[in-house]
Amino acid sequence: MDIKFLNATVITQNGRRELLCNAGVAVEGTRIAAVGTSAEIARAYAQLPTVDATGKALMPGLVNAHTHVVLLVLRGTVEDMGAEAIYGYMTPISFAMTQDERRAIALLGCIEALRSGTTTIVEPFRHVVTYADAMAGTGMRLWFSESCADALTLKIRSGIYEFDQAWGETFLERETALIEGFHDTHGGRVQCQVAAHAPDNCSPWMLRKLNDLRDKHGLRRTVHMAQSKGEVAQVQRYAGCTPAQYLERNDWLGPDVVGAHWTYCTDDDVSLLAKHGVHMAHCAANSSRRGPHAAPLAKILDAGVNVALGTDNMTEDMFQAMTIGSIVHRGSYGGGTNPQPQALLDGATRNGALSLGVLDQIGSIEAGKKADLAVIDLDGPSMRPQINLASNLVHYGHPGMVESVMVDGEFLMRDGKVLCLDEKEVARNAQAATGGAWRRLHEKNPDLPLPDSLRAD
Ligand SMILES: [Zn+2]
Numbered sequence: 001m002d003i004k005f006l007n008a009t010v011i012t013q014n015g016r017r018e019l020l021c022n023a024g025v026a027v028e029g030t031r032i033a034a035v036g037t038s039a040e041i042a043r044a045y046a047q048l049p050t051v052d053a054t055g056k057a058l059m060p061g062l063v064n065a066h067t068h069v070v071l072l073v074l075r076g077t078v079e080d081m082g083a084e085a086i087y088g089y090m091t092p093i094s095f096a097m098t099q100d101e102r103r104a105i106a107l108l109g110c111i112e113a114l115r116s117g118t119t120t121i122v123e124p125f126r127h128v129v130t131y132a133d134a135m136a137g138t139g140m141r142l143w144f145s146e147s148c149a150d151a152l153t154l155k156i157r158s159g160i161y162e163f164d165q166a167w168g169e170t171f172l173e174r175e176t177a178l179i180e181g182f183h184d185t186h187g188g189r190v191q192c193q194v195a196a197h198a199p200d201n202c203s204p205w206m207l208r209k210l211n212d213l214r215d216k217h218g219l220r221r222t223v224h225m226a227q228s229k230g231e232v233a234q235v236q237r238y239a240g241c242t243p244a245q246y247l248e249r250n251d252w253l254g255p256d257v258v259g260a261h262w263t264y265c266t267d268d269d270v271s272l273l274a275k276h277g278v279h280m281a282h283c284a285a286n287s288s289r290r291g292p293h294a295a296p297l298a299k300i301l302d303a304g305v306n307v308a309l310g311t312d313n314m315t316e317d318m319f320q321a322m323t324i325g326s327i328v329h330r331g332s333y334g335g336g337t338n339p340q341p342q343a344l345l346d347g348a349t350r351n352g353a354l355s356l357g358v359l360d361q362i363g364s365i366e367a368g369k370k371a372d373l374a375v376i377d378l379d380g381p382s383m384r385p386q387i388n389l390a391s392n393l394v395h396y397g398h399p400g401m402v403e404s405v406m407v408d409g410e411f412l413m414r415d416g417k418v419l420c421l422d423e424k425e426v427a428r429n430a431q432a433a434t435g436g437a438w439r440r441l442h443e444k445n446p447d448l449p450l451p452d453s454l455r456a457d
Contacts, residue, residue, distance in 0.1 A: 001409050002028050004045045006038045008053035013060045013349045013364040025058055027371040030408040034367050055379045060364050061119025061372035062318040063352025066260045066281035066310030068125040069109025070102050073437050075314045079289045087156040094126045096441040103134040104433035107426045110138045111418055112316035116399040117374035119407045124195035124222050129178040136190050138420045139412045144182055145195035146175035150206040161234055163203045172209055179217050189408055198224040199243035200234040207250040220357055225259040232264045244269035253278050258355045263295045270296060274303035279355035283312035284325040297332035308355040309347040319397040322348050326394050341394035375404035
């Protein structure tokens with residue numbers, strides 16, 4: 001749409017990290033046409049409708065560099081269980097869910113993301129092709145991939161690792177359908193990647209197949225890496241090396257790769273990954289639910305790795321990602337005030353864009369870039385007094401202060417109201433889908449107990 005914002009504080013996140021006061025931003029079509037003083041924008045774009053942004057900040061839409069929206073179905077359960085969650089719950093429930101249940105939960109995730117000022121979601125997961133159109137219909141910027149594996153992932157929770165190419169082919173078929181149906185569609189707003197689920201469940205055959213798909217379609221790659229002690233132990237048993245070394249041996253490291261987590265990386269792994277220009281998707285909030293995330297963040301940051309922030313499972317709140325990310329990063333340095341808030345704000349904006357290879361398109365508010373932005377209320381109590389806005393946002397920011405969100409120049413949320421979805425209906429559908437999914441999970445896996453609150457009357 002064509003519109004101009006006047007009298008705003010603009011958190012540009014440009015190369016100089018300029019914070020502009022009493023500024024204006026003009027939007028024409030899908031792009032930011034100009035950024036300047038209010039007077040300049042008012043004069044040059046007099047014909048455009050005006051939003052008076054007095055008392056508000058415009059910030060680039062946040063980029064969630066790694067998440068699985070469908071796993072909101074587990075919210076309020078595995079965070080507080082001692083059980084192994086990845087193969088114990090996340091994998092089996094993803095197969096137990098119906099297409100309608102995945103879609104219902106995915107839309108809940110989109111609403112939570114929008115309400116936290118997020119405009120871009122990176123979604124590697126299973127069966128994405130069954131709910132991709134529902135997410136694309138919201139108007140959000142999306143990066144999809146089928147998280148492929150050729151180990152029989154449903155057996156791993158029983159301690160059995162078996163590779164099966166026929167099983168792996170089912171993932172590759174879904175990935176191919178996803179690429180053919182969604183890559184570079186919706187005016188470029190929807191893109192695809194290739195995803196290897198993790199080094200312990202992808203054989204060299206699967207990694208080669210995924211590289212073939214990358215080459216054929218010119219895609220970028222993502223992988224979970226050194227996420228659990230079980231993964232590290234299995235790769236050691238199977239290949240006699242660390243997950244990072246295993247990926248290098250199979251031509252799976254490079255500047256087009258985003259690795260999520262790095263939790264149990266060794267110092268040598270960090271050097272190896274940095275040397276190859278691999279990006280990190282750091283999901284500090286989710287990874288810290290059972291205690292502060294153990295990844296060697298200080299070494300990773302000192303090695304110059306591009307660290308992009310994500311939410312991973314059970315939440316889409318990017319403010320939590322920044323707040324807890326700050327605590328975890330500083331903790332990794334033994335406490336203190338390094339890194340400063342600006343680095344976390346970069347992690348939620350520019351670094352995510354860089355990890356996707358699109359920093360020239362999104363991640364900052366600059367003329368020529370996509371009009372992906374969030375309008376923040378600066379008069380809410382958590383934003384006052386205002387001395388250092390980046391500090392306020394990182395330490396005290398929360399979704400309640402996000403007023404409006406625009407993607408590709410279109411408002412998806414405006415003045416506190418989500419425009420692209422019916423929030424109440426989505427919440428009801430998601431609750432019903434959660435009950436259905438858990439009951440089916442329990443039927444298929446009687447050893448996984450059904451939460452009392454979800455028992456049918
Ligand atoms: Zn993940």
